[in-house]
Amino acid sequence: MISELDSFGWESMGHAYGPAGDVPGWLTGMASADPGVRDQAFSHFYSAAHHQGDVYPCTAASLPFLFEISDSPAAPDRGSVIELLLSIGRESLDMDPEGVYFTPDGTESRAHVDALAVIRGRAEAFVRWVKDIDPLVRRPAIEGLGLFPGDTARAVEVLRGLLPGSGTVERLLVVRTVATVALRDGCGRTRCGCWLAECAGR
Structure with missing residues (x-):
C-alpha cells in the first residue's frame, strides 16, 4: 500500500499548516532506516497532521499506511508507529461521535468517525x-x-x-x-x- 501513497488526493486535504501534500513524505520517512529521517518524519506528522491531538481527514487517510508500516517486520521503529495509531485513536474516541468539527480552512469534518472506523476495522x-x-x-x-x-x-x-x-x-x-x-x-x-x-x- 505504501507504493500507492501518491495516488491519494493529499493536496485536496489539509492539516494544521495548509495542504497535506507533504504527508506522504512523512509516512515514508517513518519507515526509513535512518533514525534522523524517522525522527523528523514523526515530528512533522505530530506537529501538522496530528497537531495538538487534532484529527484531520489527512490523519484518517494516513491510518492504512500506518497499519502497513506497523505490520512490516522490516520497519525499524514499529513501536513508535503503533504509539501514533493509539494517539489518533484515543483522540478520536474522546470526540463527540455525532459531532461535526472544522478544519483550519473552515471545512466541515467528521474525520474522527472515519479514523475510528479504520482502526476498529483492523482491530485484529x-x-x-x-x-x-x-x-x-x-x-x-x-x-x-x-x-x-x-x-x-x-x-x-x-x-x-x-x-x-x-x-x-x-x-x-x-x-x-x-x-x-x-x-x-x-x-x-x-x-x-x-x-x-x-x-x-x-
Missing part, C-alpha cells in the same frame, strides 16, 4: 502485535487491544493469556487494559471485574 492487528517478539511493539499493542477491541470477550481472553510469563511492566499494562475494557464495555464489566478481583487476591 493488535492481537498479532501483542505477541510480537519486540516489547516496544507489544506494550502499545496491549493498550490498543483494550481501546479498540473487535470482540470484547476475545480481547479479554487474549489479554489474560498474556499474563503468565510476562514481565512486570507488561503485567501491569494487561491489568490496566482489562480495567479499561471493563469501563468502556458494560457487557464485559462483570467478567473483567471478577478476573481483576481474582488477580488482586493472588
Whole structure:
C-alpha cells in the first residue's frame, strides 16, 4: 500500500499548516532506516497532521499506511508507529461521535468517525502485535487491544493469556487494559471485574 501513497488526493486535504501534500513524505520517512529521517518524519506528522491531538481527514487517510508500516517486520521503529495509531485513536474516541468539527480552512469534518472506523476495522492487528517478539511493539499493542477491541470477550481472553510469563511492566499494562475494557464495555464489566478481583487476591 505504501507504493500507492501518491495516488491519494493529499493536496485536496489539509492539516494544521495548509495542504497535506507533504504527508506522504512523512509516512515514508517513518519507515526509513535512518533514525534522523524517522525522527523528523514523526515530528512533522505530530506537529501538522496530528497537531495538538487534532484529527484531520489527512490523519484518517494516513491510518492504512500506518497499519502497513506497523505490520512490516522490516520497519525499524514499529513501536513508535503503533504509539501514533493509539494517539489518533484515543483522540478520536474522546470526540463527540455525532459531532461535526472544522478544519483550519473552515471545512466541515467528521474525520474522527472515519479514523475510528479504520482502526476498529483492523482491530485484529493488535492481537498479532501483542505477541510480537519486540516489547516496544507489544506494550502499545496491549493498550490498543483494550481501546479498540473487535470482540470484547476475545480481547479479554487474549489479554489474560498474556499474563503468565510476562514481565512486570507488561503485567501491569494487561491489568490496566482489562480495567479499561471493563469501563468502556458494560457487557464485559462483570467478567473483567471478577478476573481483576481474582488477580488482586493472588
